[in-house]
Amino acid sequence: MKEIVSGMSVSPGLVSSTARVIYNMSDLEKVKYGDILVLPNSDPIYAIYVMRAAGTICENGGRLSHLCIVSLEMGIPCITNAKNARELIKDGENIMLDSSEGKVYRNG
Amino acid sequence: MANEKKLLMYKQSLESAWGYNDYNDWPIKYNSIMHLFLNNFTQEFLHDFIELKSKGVTNQDIAKAFYNPSRIYRIIHTVIYGMKNLKYSALEQKEMVIELLDLTALMKFGSVFNENGKNIILNPDNLESTLKRTFLKADDREKSVKLHRLLGILWAYTEAIFFRAHDVTKEIHGLYNIDDNSLLIREYMNLMPNKLWNLVDIGCNKIKIFTKYTKEIELNVDSYNHLFHHSGSLIDGLLEYRIEIDDNESSLEDLIDIMPKLSENIISINQWAKQADWKEKTKKYAEIYWFRKSPLRDLLGMPADLSEEVIGNIELGQVDESRVKNLTDKQIKYLIYSFI
Numbered sequence: 001m002k003e004i005v006s007g008m009s010v011s012p013g014l015v016s017s018t019a020r021v022i023y024n025m026s027d028l029e030k031v032k033y034g035d036i037l038v039l040p041n042s043d044p045i046y047a048i049y050v051m052r053a054a055g056t057i058c059e060n061g062g063r064l065s066h067l068c069i070v071s072l073e074m075g076i077p078c079i080t081n082a083k084n085a086r087e088l089i090k091d092g093e094n095i096m097l098d099s100s101e102g103k104v105y106r107n108g
Numbered sequence: 109m110a111n112e113k114k115l116l117m118y119k120q121s122l123e124s125a126w127g128y129n130d131y132n133d134w135p136i137k138y139n140s141i142m143h144l145f146l147n148n149f150t151q152e153f154l155h156d157f158i159e160l161k162s163k164g165v166t167n168q169d170i171a172k173a174f175y176n177p178s179r180i181y182r183i184i185h186t187v188i189y190g191m192k193n194l195k196y197s198a199l200e201q202k203e204m205v206i207e208l209l210d211l212t213a214l215m216k217f218g219s220v221f222n223e224n225g226k227n228i229i230l231n232p233d234n235l236e237s238t239l240k241r242t243f244l245k246a247d248d249r250e251k252s253v254k255l256h257r258l259l260g261i262l263w264a265y266t267e268a269i270f271f272r273a274h275d276v277t278k279e280i281h282g283l284y285n286i287d288d289n290s291l292l293i294r295e296y297m298n299l300m301p302n303k304l305w306n307l308v309d310i311g312c313n314k315i316k317i318f319t320k321y322t323k324e325i326e327l328n329v330d331s332y333n334h335l336f337h338h339s340g341s342l343i344d345g346l347l348e349y350r351i352e353i354d355d356n357e358s359s360l361e362d363l364i365d366i367m368p369k370l371s372e373n374i375i376s377i378n379q380w381a382k383q384a385d386w387k388e389k390t391k392k393y394a395e396i397y398w399f400r401k402s403p404l405r406d407l408l409g410m411p412a413d414l415s416e417e418v419i420g421n422i423e424l425g426q427v428d429e430s431r432v433k434n435l436t437d438k439q440i441k442y443l444i445y446s447f448i
Contacts, residue, residue, distance in 0.1 A: 011337050043134045045378040047264030048371050051257045064125070064334055066134065066267055072335060074260035075253070075342035100339070 001096065001105040005088045006079075007057065010068040012100040013077030015055045016107055021091040022046075036097055038089050041065040041080065050074060055097040057104060059085045079104070111206050115448065117221045118205060122185065122444045125332040135381035136389040138272055139431040142189075145394040148418045149401070150190025153183075154204075156404035165407055167211050173403035175297065176279035177215035177229065178333040183275075183400060184208045188448055201448050225328030225336075227281040235284055235291075242357065243320060243348035251360060252346040258363055259317065262296055265370045268377045269301060271393060273400045277301075280335050283327060289347055290321045292335075304395055305377065310369040317363075318350040390422050 020031050022039035028049045031037065037053045039046065041061030047070040050056055056071045058080035071078035077099035085104070089095060094107040109117075160170060174180050184205055191201045213220045218228025230238055246252045266274040277298045283290040296315040300307060321327070325340035351358045353366075381389065394414055402412035435443065 011342075012339055013341060043378055043381065044264040044268040044374055047260055048374065050260065063336070066264070069335070070260040070264050072337050073256065073263045075256040076260075 001107060004095065004104045004106050005057070005082045005085045006103045007082030007085070008063060008080050009099050009102045010058075010063050010078040010080050011072040011076060013055070014096070014098050014100065015077050016094065016096040017054045019057075019089045019091060019093050019095045020053075021086050021089060023086065036095060038082075038085050039067070040086070041067050044070075046070075050076065055099065057082050057085050057089070057097060059083070111202070114206060114209055114220075115202060117223075118184070118209060119444050119448070121221055121331040123441065124330055125334065126440050126444065134267075135271065135384070136386055136393070137432050138393065140428045141386065141390040141393060142186075143193075143428055144390055144422050144425040145397065145414075145418050146186070146190045147193055148415060148421070149394075149397050150187055150194060152415075153187055153190070153401050153404065156401070156408055156410075157207075160404065160407055163408075167214055169407065170403070171211055171214040173407050174211075174215070175403075176275070176295065177212045177220075177227075178275040178279050179400070180208055180212045180215070181220070181275075182273075182332060186397075198448070205448055220331065222329055222331045225330075226283050227279075227329040227331075227333065228284070229279070229281045230284065230293075232284055235286060239286075239318075241318070241350055243318065243350045244360075245348055246346040249343065252343045254364065255317075255319070255346070255349055255360060256343055258367055259294065261367055261370055261374075262294075262315065262317075265299075265374055266296065268374045269299075269305060269307070270396055270399075273396050275333060276396075276400050278333075280329055280333055282329070283321075286320060289323055290325065290327070292319050292321065292327065293317070294319070301399060304392070304399060305373075307373045307376075308369050310366050310373070312354045312366065314352075314354050315363070315366075316352040316355075319346055320348040321345045322347060386427055387422055390425075391419065394418055394422065 017034050017036045020035040020037050022028060022037055031049050031052050033052045034054045036055040037050060038057045041058045044066055046067055050067060050070055053076055056067060056076055056078040058067050059082055061080050063080060068078055068080050077097055079099045079102050096105045096107050188201050188205060191204060209220055216229050217231045218226060266277040270276050278296045280294050282292040294317045299310060300313050322345045325342060325345040326338035328336050351363050353362055398412055398414055405412035
C-alpha cells in the first residue's frame, strides 16, 4: 500500500472504501453510503452528507472546524489539514484511511 | 487559586483552543466584522453587569440566568477585546477576567479550566441519586450508529443557528465515572431562537442526551467545551444511552423524527448565507451576540435588541480586509499573551 497523503487525527479509526472527492455541492449528490469523503472544511450543510460517509478527509482547517467536530460526534474516522488531498486522491479510487495515524493509503 | 494563576491558566486555555487555528469563516470571517459591534457589545455588557450588581443581584443569580458555564467562559475574550478597544486599563481588564471566571466557577462542580480533561458540572458524589434515570441498552450497533449520526447533525444545527456563538445552545459535560464506565452528557438548549430566525418548528427547545461509554474510550473536554476523541470507537464503545426532549424521557425514534426538520433548517440557513451580503451577515452576527448576553438584560427587565447605533455602524461600516486572512500560530500566541 502506498501512502497518498497525511494529516492531523481528529477521530480515530481504520476504514477502507471508495474515495469521493468533493469540489462543489453537486458532487455531494454522488455520495453513496460508506464512501470516504475528501473535502474542504466548509459550511454546516456538508454535515448532512457526512452522515452517509464511512470516513472524512478534510483538506484544510483545524481540529475544531465544522466538519471535524461533526465527524467526531458521528463516530466517523476523520483527519484534517491533509494538504492537497483533493488533488492527490482520485475520485472513485479505493483507499484506506487510518485516522488514528493521520494517514491515507491507496489500496491494491 | 490565586488570581495571577487564574489569569495564566486562562491564557493557556486560549492557546489550546485557538492553537488549532480554526477557520471561522462561515458565514463570514468574524474577525473581519467584529469591530462594527464589539465596542457597543462590551459597553452594554459592562453597564448591565455593573447595574445588576448595584441592584443587589448576586453572581449566583447571574450564573443561573446564563445556565451553562461555556456561555460565560467563551464570552470572556470578547469582553476583554472590547475593553481593550475602549481603553480600559490592564488592571480593569484583569479584574473582569477574574470576575467572569469566578462566575463560571459557580456553574460547575469541577475546575473552571478542565485541567483533568473533564467538564464536571454535576457533583460526582451525588451522581447516582441525581441521575436516577433509566438508561437504554445500546445492544444493537445500528442504534449506536444512528444516535451518533444524530449527534453530528445536532452539532451542525447549533453552529448553523448561532454561528461561532454556539455555546448559547449547548454544553457537553462529563466524563463522569459511573458503574466503572464513562458518562458524557450533551445538553442542547435554545434550539428554536425565533427572534433570530424564521425556522421550521422542530417541536422542542431542549434536548439532553446521555451516553455511557466503556472506559476504554479516551475522550476529553477542554475549557472551551470542545470534545476531543483520542482512542476507541464511540459507536462500538457505547453501552447505554438516554434521551430527554424538553425534559421528557424520549426514544431514539422520537429524536429521529426531529432530524428532517433540523436538516431543513440547516439547509435554509445555508441558503440564506449564500444569498446574504456581508452587511446582512454582520447584522445577524450582532443579533446573535446580543442574544448571547441577553440574560443580563432579562434580569434587568430591559429589551435585548440591537441599538440603532449598532445598525448604523454596520450600514456605514466596512469589512476589515486586513483581518480576513487566518492568523499564523505565532500571531495567535502573540495575541493571547499580549491581550491581558
